[in-house]
Amino acid sequence: MHACGLIVEYNPLHNGHVYHIQQAQKLTGCDAMIAIMSGNFTQRGEPAILDKFSRTQAALAAGIDLVVELPFLYAVQHADLFAAGAVSILQALQVDQLVFGSEEGSIEPFQQALAVQEEHQAAHAHELKMQLELGLSFPEANRKAYEAIGLESSLDLTSPNNILGFAYLKAVGKLGASVHVDTIKRVQAGYHEQSISGPIASATSIRSAWQDKKKQEVKKAVPDVTLASLETENLHSWEAYFPLLRYLILTRSAEMLRNIQGMEEGLEYRFKKYIAQSTSFQQFLSLIKTKRYTWTRLQRVCVHLLCNTQKPTVGPFLQGAPYTPYIRVLGMTKKGQAFLASRKKQLEVPLYTQLKDGMHPIADLELQASDAYYSILAPKTAADARRQEISPPIFT
Amino acid sequence: MHACGLIVEYNPLHNGHVYHIQQAQKLTGCDAMIAIMSGNFTQRGEPAILDKFSRTQAALAAGIDLVVELPFLYAVQHADLFAAGAVSILQALQVDQLVFGSEEGSIEPFQQALAVQEEHQAAHAHELKMQLELGLSFPEANRKAYEAIGLESSLDLTSPNNILGFAYLKAVGKLGASVHVDTIKRVQAGYHEQSISGPIASATSIRSAWQDKKKQEVKKAVPDVTLASLETENLHSWEAYFPLLRYLILTRSAEMLRNIQGMEEGLEYRFKKYIAQSTSFQQFLSLIKTKRYTWTRLQRVCVHLLCNTQKPTVGPFLQGAPYTPYIRVLGMTKKGQAFLASRKKQLEVPLYTQLKDGMHPIADLELQASDAYYSILAPKTAADARRQEISPPIFT
Numbered sequence: 030m031h032a033c034g035l036i037v038e039y040n041p042l043h044n045g046h047v048y049h050i051q052q053a054q055k056l057t058g059c060d061a062m063i064a065i066m067s068g069n070f071t072q073r074g075e076p077a078i079l080d081k082f083s084r085t086q087a088a089l090a091a092g093i094d095l096v097v098e099l100p101f102l103y104a105v106q107h108a109d110l111f112a113a114g115a116v117s118i119l120q121a122l123q124v125d126q127l128v129f130g131s132e133e134g135s136i137e138p139f140q141q142a143l144a145v146q147e148e149h150q151a152a153h154a155h156e157l158k159m160q161l162e163l164g165l166s167f168p169e170a171n172r173k174a175y176e177a178i179g180l181e182s183s184l185d186l187t188s189p190n191n192i193l194g195f196a197y198l199k200a201v202g203k204l205g206a207s208v209h210v211d212t213i214k215r216v217q218a219g220y221h222e223q224s225i226s227g228p229i230a231s232a233t234s235i236r237s238a239w240q241d242k243k244k245q246e247v248k249k250a251v252p253d254v255t256l257a258s259l260e261t262e263n264l265h266s267w268e269a270y271f272p273l274l275r276y277l278i279l280t281r282s283a284e285m286l287r288n289i290q291g292m293e294e295g296l297e298y299r300f301k302k303y304i305a306q307s308t309s310f311q312q313f314l315s316l317i318k319t320k321r322y323t324w325t326r327l328q329r330v331c332v333h334l335l336c337n338t339q340k341p342t343v344g345p346f347l348q349g350a351p352y353t354p355y356i357r358v359l360g361m362t363k364k365g366q367a368f369l370a371s372r373k374k375q376l377e378v379p380l381y382t383q384l385k386d387g388m389h390p391i392a393d394l395e396l397q398a399s400d401a402y403y404s405i406l407a408p409k410t411a412a413d414a415r416r417q418e419i420s421p422p423i424f425t
Numbered sequence: 426m427h428a429c430g431l432i433v434e435y436n437p438l439h440n441g442h443v444y445h446i447q448q449a450q451k452l453t454g455c456d457a458m459i460a461i462m463s464g465n466f467t468q469r470g471e472p473a474i475l476d477k478f479s480r481t482q483a484a485l486a487a488g489i490d491l492v493v494e495l496p497f498l499y500a501v502q503h504a505d506l507f508a509a510g511a512v513s514i515l516q517a518l519q520v521d522q523l524v525f526g527s528e529e530g531s532i533e534p535f536q537q538a539l540a541v542q543e544e545h546q547a548a549h550a551h552e553l554k555m556q557l558e559l560g561l562s563f564p565e566a567n568r569k570a571y572e573a574i575g576l577e578s579s580l581d582l583t584s585p586n587n588i589l590g591f592a593y594l595k596a597v598g599k600l601g602a603s604v605h606v607d608t609i610k611r612v613q614a615g616y617h618e619q620s621i622s623g624p625i626a627s628a629t630s631i632r633s634a635w636q637d638k639k640k641q642e643v644k645k646a647v648p649d650v651t652l653a654s655l656e657t658e659n660l661h662s663w664e665a666y667f668p669l670l671r672y673l674i675l676t677r678s679a680e681m682l683r684n685i686q687g688m689e690e691g692l693e694y695r696f697k698k699y700i701a702q703s704t705s706f707q708q709f710l711s712l713i714k715t716k717r718y719t720w721t722r723l724q725r726v727c728v729h730l731l732c733n734t735q736k737p738t739v740g741p742f743l744q745g746a747p748y749t750p751y752i753r754v755l756g757m758t759k760k761g762q763a764f765l766a767s768r769k770k771q772l773e774v775p776l777y778t779q780l781k782d783g784m785h786p787i788a789d790l791e792l793q794a795s796d797a798y799y800s801i802l803a804p805k806t807a808a809d810a811r812r813q814e815i816s817p818p819i820f821t
Contacts, residue, residue: 276800280733280793308804337676397676404672408704
């Protein structure tokens, strides 16, 4: 059974995603479409607007056959770790192809860029270190280091989906994965575009339109299943978590904050210094932001603080391949089930169709992150959501 | 300047408290009335219905001249530590008299009971240990041990205000405080009485009536200043904190819970076992309650968890006298100020009229507890409340 993998967040699933699923299927001619999806928190360090189960439901309705969770630990990380986590799942599942969307749209420039990067690895590393020492943020320093080795003549690495795509190729190389990689050009809307002008819009603009109660605009850009979830489910945004974040920073010592994943270089003192006067998440981030820390990186640290991601617990799982210690199924169709059956015997990591406490430290962290995610709900709703977390996958 | 001290919670201040202030003044003829008051959390392990500043305002309006905070660490403790903390403040301030309200109403039975207890200290300790080993709660075991040494023929120790009063006498003895102790009979309402029948009602019944929106009943039992606060201030009750408590228990490891003050004998596992299914504070406490743990003791552990009271931080301050490492003024009248001036030179502990971060570990814990208390408010309101915490005292 041939399978095509997509690495996704679906925050929320919109028409552009549906188009990508269809095009990837057409391009590869695969029997089964597999999505490796972030759970309740996203790569950019935000609570997903809809929980993982609503988004799984939408994915299955849109043509995905199997939704596997990208563990929280790898989902809320910089591009390289995010990619390594996702690609290692594709590898474990022996998925044949990976198709990603990019601004570039054809795979050759990515391959050329990879060749350049591999050839000039030492020079890249040297330049990166220098730029970081000058106080630049990691993405900015990395971009300059790529520029220095001439990579930008092959590939534009200022576009976010090109960056992610390049990270996938690097991960495939590093992990020695046998998956064949291709790309599809993203249509119309830019990643960060703020308004909805047609049937294809960015997830960012859809979330923002929904928060501004522009339902008619959102309706143009998402399939019915997403619209239905947006209308009935509880919505999650950083501002809703801000009282909790504020509480944590005020009531935990600097020593406790320092144990949190991503809390480096005295950032804990910056958090403590600016929290008392902050009355919104936006304001807090503006206050702690410096040239060295990107907004995204700071958001990710806030997610790990909220979810209590402890360095000693997760450290061993961030050191190197294999990154993903298990496969957790969030949902599947009959075809997805058949695919799993076809791969089950050769799986080298455990397959979890139902989580419970104490299965694995990374699975426990997943439950912990979900408990944090559901904590803004009324206790009864939160208890129901927790029950779904430990129930069997969605089956359609 | 002669001063009379009262040890209070004023949760909220009602007509019975006003009567007690007046009677104590009449009885002692003192120049200044000093209240040692719990802050934002009470001895029984509950968030106070109104914050410390509203209650200070009410106390000053009702005839108190100086309100000193009983530090959070001593306020949310069993009767003996609560008493030790409060009496050590009276001692430091060289307050001449202490007058407490009791069901008993005259001081001789307390003195007789104290004599019995001192005479049979070893027998009491032996019996207490035995009863605890049988699995009784501390108060129940203690009551039986007192019974065994014949103390109940002097004093009825099933009444909560008699228990507290007896704790004050023991603390005065233990600390060698020179304060003269007397008692006034509480009028009418019992401590735990649930409904309001006249102008004197218990604080418990007033809180419960207010939560049931029975404003007319409450109006009968409290002075105008309390009613005004109840009408304009944010109200605090355990249920409002339950989502936060639930979040903490779900997202912290058993090891982290074990570091919390009062979390003993594997209680952390009981917390973790029952939290997921609990959808209210009442339900959670009913589930974790056993014969060994009183409701009050469990509530106190929950307060310390919420406020992140770490055993290693507070341990050294619970070992013995002097219990109170500083005097923190919450509010005063001109007369209160004159009293302070009269004692200032002989004070053996620092006098804080304005807290700031890093003054003292116990003061830092006070701020931390207040941050936890204000965390259920909108971020702007919480930031304002925090500003009041680090402002000079109320002066009327």
